[in-house]
Amino acid sequence: MDHLAHVSNQPNSQPQSQISHLALDIGGSLIKLVYFCRYDDNCRDDDELRSQNESLGSESDNSRPVLGGKLHFAKFETSKINDCLEFIHSMKLHLGGFHDCTAPSSDKIFIKATGGGAYKFADLFKEKLGVSLDKEDEMECLVTGANFLLKAVHQEAFTYLDGQKEFAQIDPNDLYPYLLVNIGSGVSMIKVDGDGKFERVSGTSLGGGTFWGLGRLLTKCKNFDELLELSHQGNNRVIDMLVGDIYGGTDYAKIGLSATTIASSFGKAISDNKGLVDYKPEDISRSLLRMISNNIGQISYLNALRFGLKRIFFAGFFIRGHAYTMDTISVAVNFWSKGEAEAMFLRHEGFLGALGAFMSYEKQCLDGLTVNKIPQRFPISVSSAGNKIYCSMNGKSNDNESIECTV
Amino acid sequence: MDHLAHVSNQPNSQPQSQISHLALDIGGSLIKLVYFCRYDDNCRDDDELRSQNESLGSESDNSRPVLGGKLHFAKFETSKINDCLEFIHSMKLHLGGFHDCTAPSSDKIFIKATGGGAYKFADLFKEKLGVSLDKEDEMECLVTGANFLLKAVHQEAFTYLDGQKEFAQIDPNDLYPYLLVNIGSGVSMIKVDGDGKFERVSGTSLGGGTFWGLGRLLTKCKNFDELLELSHQGNNRVIDMLVGDIYGGTDYAKIGLSATTIASSFGKAISDNKGLVDYKPEDISRSLLRMISNNIGQISYLNALRFGLKRIFFAGFFIRGHAYTMDTISVAVNFWSKGEAEAMFLRHEGFLGALGAFMSYEKQCLDGLTVNKIPQRFPISVSSAGNKIYCSMNGKSNDNESIECTV
Numbered sequence: 001m002d003h004l005a006h007v008s009n010q011p012n013s014q015p016q017s018q019i020s021h022l023a024l025d026i027g028g029s030l031i032k033l034v035y036f037c038r039y040d041d042n043c044r045d046d047d048e049l050r051s052q053n054e055s056l057g058s059e060s061d062n063s064r065p066v067l068g069g070k071l072h073f074a075k076f077e078t079s080k081i082n083d084c085l086e087f088i089h090s091m092k093l094h095l096g097g098f099h100d101c102t103a104p105s106s107d108k109i110f111i112k113a114t115g116g117g118a119y120k121f122a123d124l125f126k127e128k129l130g131v132s133l134d135k136e137d138e139m140e141c142l143v144t145g146a147n148f149l150l151k152a153v154h155q156e157a158f159t160y161l162d163g164q165k166e167f168a169q170i171d172p173n174d175l176y177p178y179l180l181v182n183i184g185s186g187v188s189m190i191k192v193d194g195d196g197k198f199e200r201v202s203g204t205s206l207g208g209g210t211f212w213g214l215g216r217l218l219t220k221c222k223n224f225d226e227l228l229e230l231s232h233q234g235n236n237r238v239i240d241m242l243v244g245d246i247y248g249g250t251d252y253a254k255i256g257l258s259a260t261t262i263a264s265s266f267g268k269a270i271s272d273n274k275g276l277v278d279y280k281p282e283d284i285s286r287s288l289l290r291m292i293s294n295n296i297g298q299i300s301y302l303n304a305l306r307f308g309l310k311r312i313f314f315a316g317f318f319i320r321g322h323a324y325t326m327d328t329i330s331v332a333v334n335f336w337s338k339g340e341a342e343a344m345f346l347r348h349e350g351f352l353g354a355l356g357a358f359m360s361y362e363k364q365c366l367d368g369l370t371v372n373k374i375p376q377r378f379p380i381s382v383s384s385a386g387n388k389i390y391c392s393m394n395g396k397s398n399d400n401e402s403i404e405c406t407v
Numbered sequence: 408m409d410h411l412a413h414v415s416n417q418p419n420s421q422p423q424s425q426i427s428h429l430a431l432d433i434g435g436s437l438i439k440l441v442y443f444c445r446y447d448d449n450c451r452d453d454d455e456l457r458s459q460n461e462s463l464g465s466e467s468d469n470s471r472p473v474l475g476g477k478l479h480f481a482k483f484e485t486s487k488i489n490d491c492l493e494f495i496h497s498m499k500l501h502l503g504g505f506h507d508c509t510a511p512s513s514d515k516i517f518i519k520a521t522g523g524g525a526y527k528f529a530d531l532f533k534e535k536l537g538v539s540l541d542k543e544d545e546m547e548c549l550v551t552g553a554n555f556l557l558k559a560v561h562q563e564a565f566t567y568l569d570g571q572k573e574f575a576q577i578d579p580n581d582l583y584p585y586l587l588v589n590i591g592s593g594v595s596m597i598k599v600d601g602d603g604k605f606e607r608v609s610g611t612s613l614g615g616g617t618f619w620g621l622g623r624l625l626t627k628c629k630n631f632d633e634l635l636e637l638s639h640q641g642n643n644r645v646i647d648m649l650v651g652d653i654y655g656g657t658d659y660a661k662i663g664l665s666a667t668t669i670a671s672s673f674g675k676a677i678s679d680n681k682g683l684v685d686y687k688p689e690d691i692s693r694s695l696l697r698m699i700s701n702n703i704g705q706i707s708y709l710n711a712l713r714f715g716l717k718r719i720f721f722a723g724f725f726i727r728g729h730a731y732t733m734d735t736i737s738v739a740v741n742f743w744s745k746g747e748a749e750a751m752f753l754r755h756e757g758f759l760g761a762l763g764a765f766m767s768y769e770k771q772c773l774d775g776l777t778v779n780k781i782p783q784r785f786p787i788s789v790s791s792a793g794n795k796i797y798c799s800m801n802g803k804s805n806d807n808e809s810i811e812c813t814v
Contacts, residue, residue: 028653028670116670120655139662146497175495176472185648202709202743206613206702209648209674217676217683218624219692224677241616244434246526255546255607260760263435263523267616269624270436270631271486276624276683284624293701295613296549300610302709329797336609 006143021361022088022096024133025141025353026117028185029209029224030317031084032354034310035073035093063116071358073351077223085128096359110134114141114357139190141356143198147315148355149348157313160326168344179309180315181300182352189303202303204296208318211292215401219287226244227285228322229363234286239279241267265291273283277390286324293325297332301341312343317350412441418551428768429503432548433524435592436616436631437724438491439761440481442500450745457684460470478765480758481723484630485524491782492535501536506767517541521548521764546597550605553587555762556755559720564720564751568741575751586716588707589759591724592616596710609710611703612644615725625695626688635729641693646686648674672698689758693731700732704739708748724757 008331025032041215088094097111111125113133122133149156151172159168180190180198186209189202212224221227237260243252244259245268251259269279296314304312312333319325326345333343346352432439483491495501504518518532520540529540556563560578565574587597587605591618594607619631628634644667650659651666652675673694676686703721709751711719719740726732733752740750753759 028648028674077678116650116653116655116659120653122655137661138659143721185674185677186669202705202706205647205669205672205674206698207671207674209671209677209697213646213671213673213676214621217673217686239614239620241435241620243523246523246527246592248523248529250526252523254544254547262593262612264614264616264620265612266591266614267435267622269620270592270616271484279624291613291617295611298609298611299706299709302706302713304530305713306709319411336412336598388725 002373016322021098021358022093022111023354023361024113024115024118025110025351025357026081026113026115026121027078027317027353028116029078029212030184030350031076031078031081031117032317032351033072033076033088033093034070034351034354034358035074035082035091035096036358037070037072073354075350076221079262081117081121083122085124089129092124097134098132108132112136112357112360114353116137121314136357136360138353139188139200141353141360142180142182142188142197142315143190143192143196144356144359145352145354146192146315146346147175147195148359149346149352150175150313153348156347158347159330159342159344160323162284163327171309177307177309177345178311178313179300179304179307181296181312181316182316183207183296183314186301187316189300191303191307191309201307202299204299206295208316209289211318215285215288218276218284221281221285225320228289228325229280229321231285231289231324232282234280234284234302236262236290238283238338239266239268239287240264241270242349245246246365262290262294275300289325290328294332297329297343298336300329300343301333301336304341305337310341312341312347314343315346315349315352318343319349321345321347321349408700421556427514428505428765429500429518430761430765430768431522431525432545432758433488433522433528433765434724434728434760435523436485436619437591438483438485438488438524439724439758439791440479440483440491440495440500441758441761441765442479442481442498442503443765444477444479455782457462481805482730482757482762488524488528488531491582492531493664496536500539501532504538504541515539519543519764521545542763543767545760546595546605546607547603548760548767549589549601549722550597550599550603552583552759552761553599553720553753554602554708555766556753556759557582557720560755563754565749565754566737566749567730567739567750570730570734571728584714585715585718586707586711586714588701588703588719588721590721590725594703594706594723598705598716603610608714609706611706613699613702616725617724618695622692623697624752625683625691628688628692632727633697635727635732637689638692638696638731639689640678641687641689643669643690643694643697645690646673646694647671647697648677664737667698667700696732697735698711700735701739703744704750707750708743708782711748712744717748718750720753722756722759723749724755726756728752728754728756773808 009134020031022035036321052135076087094111095109097109100106100108100110109131111131111133114136115138118133118135122135125131126379150170155167157170158165177191177193180192182188182190185207187204187207188200191196191201192198208224212227215221215227219230221230240262241264242259243257243261243263244250244262247259249259251257259265300312300314304310314326314329330343333341348355429440429442458562481494483494501518502516507513507515507517516538516539518538521543522545522577525542527542529542531542531714532538557577562574564577565572584598584600589595589597592614594611595607596613598608615631619634622628622634626634626637626639628808647669648665648671650664650668650670651657653670654666657665658664665668707719707721711717721733723737733750737750740748744762
């Protein structure tokens with residue numbers, strides 16, 4: 001059990017020979033990168049691998065070597081794609097693709113990519129890095145990534161209520177069906193029934209791009225994280241019209257609305273003789289975050305209800321492990337379901353699509369794969385072949401930054 | 408069939424003796440008034456009334472005279488409640504309430520009122536006008552008002568698609584159940600199963616107050632109507648991130664998203680190097696209107712689906728007969744239901760709650776009712792007693808402004 005795939009978002013400067021596959025998820029706001037670096041050339045021999053796989057009930061083809069190494073995660077703003085291209089180039093990550101096995105003599109390199117940007121920026125990648133983007137379906141990648149994390153990573157999913165994070169025990173044999181809510185610039189809601197069995201059942205255009213976009217227009221914030229940070233100090237009651245504001249401080253108890261329930265997001269901005277400059281960015285950010293998180297929670301619950309799904313997993317880079325965001329979504333799901341449903345979150349929420357694209361390398365004919373004598377199979381990818389993988393957190397709880405996986 | 412209740416929002420200066428009941432719906436943003444003025448003292452005699460009621464299958468108590476007259480509608484911004492109080496005072500409308508029949512010697516006047524402001528502003532009405540507000544439940548009034556309009560008023564409900572208004576034939580015997588979506592500052596969604604049989608099943612804080620509040624902060628608009636008007640000239644694609652923006656101009660056809668589908672409302676505001684001043688108020692208004700209307704349409708549909716309701720009626724002062732608002736809501740319901748459900752609108756959308764409060768006068772013991780020899784029963788109120796009333800439009804189609812009712 002000592003083969004390790006170490007996941008990190010702290011890229012080190014890697015010598016070229018150690019860089020393996022690169023996969024991209026190019027969304028409307030962010031580009032997410034996953035790439036694999038070997039620890040060294042310590043490929044295990046077949047016997048050792050076989051014995052280990054058997055102990056895990058693996059059905060994989062054991063004739064190939066297994067590599068130990070680290071999975072690195074990185075992200076860039078899509079609007080700064082040139083920074084991303086430069087990063088890839090400087091790290092020589094673009095060599096970590098695969099060759100077209102139907103044309104063995106070709107030296108054309110393909111990089112797995114998903115998200116709309118895989119289409120939009122294909123020419124740019126060709127021009128700047130000389131690589132072709134091999135496009136993988138966005139929803140498929142999200143689901144593959146989610147299934148991997150939920151099945152393979154110990155303490156991946158958790159609930160969040162009243163400031164308390166509680167890890168959920170997910171039985172991999174009792175995972176399906178569930179609702180996956182991926183909150184990127186926009187929001188996709190996907191009913192997942194099994195490996196590769198899913199349907200995008202709903203979504204909403206009020207997502208991370210709305211929070212950031214409206215937030216930028218309403219405040220002087222320069223980036224998403226700054227805006228999110230501001231919300232910590234804010235008070236949504238300054239701008240939101242509460243039930244108590246309409247009812248003179250009392251509840252509307254008959255229909256279960258307390259005085260502090262938000263009746264109208266940003267509704268107080270209508271009756272005050274105030275302009276934008278009179279409101280604190282902190283309060284604006286808080287109201288905005290609450291409006292969007294609550295709305296996503298509500299629509300998610302209604303869709304879970306519609307299909308009889310007990311579990312709702314929220315992912316995507318909008319969340320960023322942010323306490324108030326998770327709390328609002330949790331409260332919304334709890335409120336609208338009258339306590340029947342529960343929101344769950346993923347520790348590695350932001351890289352589902354990129355992980356899914358990364359795993360799709362396995363679908364390729366692997367003979368032409370290696371660029372720099374990179375082994376054709378590596379531990380973390382085994383999951384997508386349906387094998388059992390068990391991962392445990394690597395000591396400290398640093399969320400996105402590090403998973404220690406043993407296969 | 409010549410007893411007329413004429414509904415108008417063009418209040419005339421009425422001599423005091425002709426003013427009858429006043430009812431109020433005091434919401435977070437707007438105060439809606441309904442008051443009745445007699446044409447003259449032409450009360451019908453009992454025989455005439457009886458014969459007419461019988462021909463309509465009425466079961467009402469025919470011993471009381473019936474009055475012909477006009478129902479007037481008016482509205483004020485809640486933030487300008489003093490204007491409203493002044494209007495009521497100058498028109499002597501505050502005398503159009505009822506006396507407490509359990510204390511015949513008292514000269515205390517009660518005015519029927521609903522909405523949160525009936526609680527919040529009760530003391531103010533007492534202080535300024537010397538009247539007590541007799542509070543009626545908000546949801547009950549909305550439902551009573553909607554049922555009256557849907558049953559009694561010919562060509563009240565209509566669909567709106569591709570700029571085409573089409574009146575719906577509603578069979579009063581096949582009205583229930585339906586979903587009533589009232590879009591005020593916030594949004595209430597009410598499942599209506601019959602006269603007085605209803606449940607508030609959902610709602611959203613993204614309503615008219617959000618449109619107006621955010622709109623005020625983002626533009627220089629001085630009022631709701633100006634903001635709504637601006638949206639006519641706007642183009643939401645300037646600020647909204649479309650699927651095509653992410654996918655480089657192409658559709659995401661696999662999951663049924665066209666290139667022009669909004670992926671992220673206000674999502675383009677993140678990637679541009681633009682601030683608020685660089686966006687046209689027209690475009691902001693359009694994006695805002697579309698975001699909120701689409702969201703309401705989506706959540707409404709999900710709730711209709713949940714309870715198996717075929718008809719969704721949208722009302723509330725947010726709509727204001729505005730073509731683009733209705734079009735967006737209709738498209739949203741059509742999109743999310745894949746053509747299975749249809750949005751319907753009400754011509755007299757803004758006064759449901761006030762009408763419901765008005766009708767609740769009938770619940771009072773009527774002996775102490777008259778202030779100025781006002782008859783204790785008038786045509787339009789008969790509906791709330793379950794009698795059949797047929798209304799027809801008064802010639803020209805001027806929507807909120809005029810209904811001619813014959814009972």
